[in-house]
Amino acid sequence: MTTPILQAQSLKKIFTRDGQSDFLAVDGVSFDISAGECVGLIGESGSGKSTVANMIARLLDSTEGRILLDGEDVTDAEARKIFRTVQMIFQSPQESFDPRRTLGDGIGESLLNVGQSRAEVREEVGRLLEAVGLSPGFAERYPHEVSGGQCQRAAIARAIAIEPKLLICDEATSALDVTVQAEIVALLLRLMRERGMACLFICHDIALAQDFCDRLLVMHKGKIVEEGTPDEIIQSPKQAYTKMLIESVL
Amino acid sequence: MEELLRYDRVTIAYNGAPVVHDVSFSLREGEILGVVGESGSGKSTLLKAAMGLLGPGGVVTRGDIWFKGRNLPDLPEEELRRLSGAELAMIFQDAGASFCPIRTVGAQLFEAVSAHEDISETDFREQAAALLQKLRFEDAERILESYPFELSGGMMQRVGIAAAMLLNPAVLLADEPTSALDVSVQKQAVEEMLLIRELCHTSIVIVTHNIGVVRAMADRVVVMKDGRIVESGDTRDVLEHPAQEYTKKLMAAVPKLRLRRGA
Numbered sequence: 303m304t305t306p307i308l309q310a311q312s313l314k315k316i317f318t319r320d321g322q323s324d325f326l327a328v329d330g331v332s333f334d335i336s337a338g339e340c341v342g343l344i345g346e347s348g349s350g351k352s353t354v355a356n357m358i359a360r361l362l363d364s365t366e367g368r369i370l371l372d373g374e375d376v377t378d379a380e381a382r383k384i385f386r387t388v389q390m391i392f393q394s395p396q397e398s399f400d401p402r403r404t405l406g407d408g409i410g411e412s413l414l415n416v417g418q419s420r421a422e423v424r425e426e427v428g429r430l431l432e433a434v435g436l437s438p439g440f441a442e443r444y445p446h447e448v449s450g451g452q453c454q455r456a457a458i459a460r461a462i463a464i465e466p467k468l469l470i471c472d473e474a475t476s477a478l479d480v481t482v483q484a485e486i487v488a489l490l491l492r493l494m495r496e497r498g499m500a501c502l503f504i505c506h507d508i509a510l511a512q513d514f515c516d517r518l519l520v521m522h523k524g525k526i527v528e529e530g531t532p533d534e535i536i537q538s539p540k541q542a543y544t545k546m547l548i549e550s551v552l
Numbered sequence: 553m554e555e556l557l558r559y560d561r562v563t564i565a566y567n568g569a570p571v572v573h574d575v576s577f578s579l580r581e582g583e584i585l586g587v588v589g590e591s592g593s594g595k596s597t598l599l600k601a602a603m604g605l606l607g608p609g610g611v612v613t614r615g616d617i618w619f620k621g622r623n624l625p626d627l628p629e630e631e632l633r634r635l636s637g638a639e640l641a642m643i644f645q646d647a648g649a650s651f652c653p654i655r656t657v658g659a660q661l662f663e664a665v666s667a668h669e670d671i672s673e674t675d676f677r678e679q680a681a682a683l684l685q686k687l688r689f690e691d692a693e694r695i696l697e698s699y700p701f702e703l704s705g706g707m708m709q710r711v712g713i714a715a716a717m718l719l720n721p722a723v724l725l726a727d728e729p730t731s732a733l734d735v736s737v738q739k740q741a742v743e744e745m746l747l748i749r750e751l752c753h754t755s756i757v758i759v760t761h762n763i764g765v766v767r768a769m770a771d772r773v774v775v776m777k778d779g780r781i782v783e784s785g786d787t788r789d790v791l792e793h794p795a796q797e798y799t800k801k802l803m804a805a806v807p808k809l810r811l812r813r814g815a
Contacts, residue, residue, distance in 0.1 A: 346734050347704065449591070479761045481590045484805040506734045509807035536809055550736040551809050552764035 305373040306334035307387075307467050307500045308358065313367035315353050327353045329524035330367075335468065340494060340501040342515035342532075344508055344547065350524040351504045355472050358502070359390045372467070385412060389461035393473040395453035399445040405453075406441025409460040416464065430459040434489060451482035455489065462493060469494070470502045475510070487514060508544075509551040512536060520544050554581045555618075556723055556755050557602070557640075562615035564594070564601050570613065572597050572779045579723065584749060584756045586770030586787065588763050588802060594779040595759045599725045601625065603642050604632045619723070638668045641721040645728040647712020651700040658696030661715050668719055680718060686751055687714050687744055706737030713744055717752055724748070726758045730765055742768050763799075764806040767791055775799050 315328040328350045335341050343351050356362035358369055360381040368377045371387050392398045399408045409430055410423040418426070428438035434455040445453055454474065461469055471490065475483040491514065494501055505511050511518055512532040520528040520535065522543045528535060539545045557579040564572040572594040579585050587595045600606050602617050602624050612625040619640060624632065636642075644650065651660055662676045671679075677696065684692035689710070700708060709729065716724055726745065730738040746769055748754050760766060766773050766787060773790050775783040775798065783796045794800050 346736050347706065479590045480763070480805040480807075481761070481802060483807075506736070507807055508735075509809045512810065513807060537811065546736060548809065550734075550739040551807070552735075552739065552742070552762070552768045 304337065306370075307337045307339075307372060308335040308502070309368075309370040309373075310334075310354070310358060311368040311370070313354060313357055313369070314365045315350070315357060315362070316365045327524055328357070328364075331521075331524075331526055332367075333519055333526065333529070335500050335502060337467065338494070338498045338500055339517065340503055340515045342503045342505065342511035342518045343521055344505055344511050344518060345521035346506055346547075349521045351521050352472050354521070355390065355470050355502065355504055359388050359470055360384055361390075385466075386416070386464055387466055388468045388470060389464065389466040390470040390472060391454070391457050391461050391474040393477050395450060395457040395477075396445050398457055399453065401445055403444075404441060405443055405445065405448070405456045409441070409456060409463055412460070412464045426463070427459075430463055431456070433462070433493070434459045435485075451478055451486065454478065454482075454486055458486075458489065458493070462497065462499070465497065466499065468500045468502065470504070472504045473506070474503075476505065476507075483510070490514070507551070508536065508547045520547070555579065556581055556620070557757070558616075558618040559598065560616045560618065562598070562601065562617060563613050564597055564606065565611060565613045566606075567609040570779065572601075574615070575776075575779075575781055576615075577774050577781065577784060579755050579757055581755055582749065582753055583772065584745070584758065584770045586766035586773040587757060587759045587776060588761065588766050588773060589776035590761055590802075592778075593776040595776050596727050598776075599642060599727050599757065599759055602640065602725060603636060604629065605642075634668075637664065637716075637721065638719045639721050640723050640725065641716040641719070642725040642727065643713055643716050643729050645732050646709075647715075647729075648700055648703075648705055648708035650712065651708070653700055655699070656696065657698055657700060657703070657711060661696070661718060664715070665718050683717060684711075684714055687717075687747055689714070706733050706740070709733060709737070710741055710744055713741060713748070717748055717754065720752060720754075722755065724754050724756045726756060728760055729758065731760065731762065738765070739768075745769060762806060763791070763802045775802065 311332050313328055313331045317325045317327055331354055345351050357364045360379055371384060376384050406427050410427045413423045413426055427441050431438050431440050436455050475486050503514055515532060518532050518535050519526050527541050528544050536548060539548060555578045559575055559577050562575045563570055589595045601612050617624040661680055662673055665676055680696060681692040695711060730741045745756060770787045773787045774781055777798050783790060783799050
């Protein structure tokens, strides 16, 4: 069997604040993601989903546990050591771009960092924008000059620029209209197929995750409480919490 | 059934550019009316026009918005302010943001109610706690004594919806009240509004981009696109037999649970 692209082993995160009791946000979470696989991490606000994502992307240190990318232990690696392998898309695209720089600058930054020339980067940014359904002219625009949906497309272009093996989407469509959400989901699915990227798809809506994911992990109060294919979980949920998530779909 | 609120051929423009064109619909007593469409369709603008909240550059250029025999865009500001909250209330996408962060929820709600009614703080506390209990909040006292940051975003939104009911308005205008919420909290907010209609007989206009929310709570629906009504009717009729491609597109966009046949 080939090595999974991601192995999360017994991840734990405790937040400590002065004068307050420690808060156990993630409590022993373990899972693998194979190359090209899309895994959904679902649960309500506060269940610890984003903390797991931030630890994997090395935006946050874990308190305990190990993270392996492509078999290599990156538990204590700096974020910039792993950006070629893991890229992330966030809930608010407008906030994830520098407001004083053009979208093109933001999308091309990682390519400049790996040594491409400015001319090469300019051309590649145009191709990336087209791949996400935007015209190359968007490279000259600033984040506040485009709609939320267009900005999220640009954020996807930025994330796939470096051809990561794993894309983490943290509620990437939750702030969007349902119509725009449907377009962005279709775009992500196409890009993952074309590029063979694996995906950790974090969302609170089990119906959305069902269409998107090969496998679902249900998270509740810092723990993974249930795991299976979308059909297995939706057809016969074992946990009351999972049933509640299913019943919440309107 | 009596019409409580009636939009009659309303056109709204910002800085001379029309964003809502010739829109007519009405809200009947005890009814929940859904207004659905994507961002930029003009649906929130319709609610803001009724409340006098269009802001600089925004104006109702044609048509009337009738509420209990009065044309709202023609009302002097003073009169509209007396109406706002007491008879015609509005809630927004982020109710938590409407609260002052450094005062307790209870103190702020008391202030809002005192602006319209002569009531002692003790009587108010009793009324507020009774209303929250009626709307199935656990621990109403604790909520009133909390600061906004001590409650979750979902809880703040539910409290915001309940707070709008303290003055028992005849009409509640709800602008995307569930869009910023988790699906599980969204369902609670929908159930809260249904309970409000049942217990307080409030008529509700709910503006949303999510046709799933409309399906779950609205009696009738108005579908808006680019500032115009493209389709309207009984929710069930419209959702079962959508006449417009655009309505079908909105319906297809809502993620649905698929169950295998025979399961």
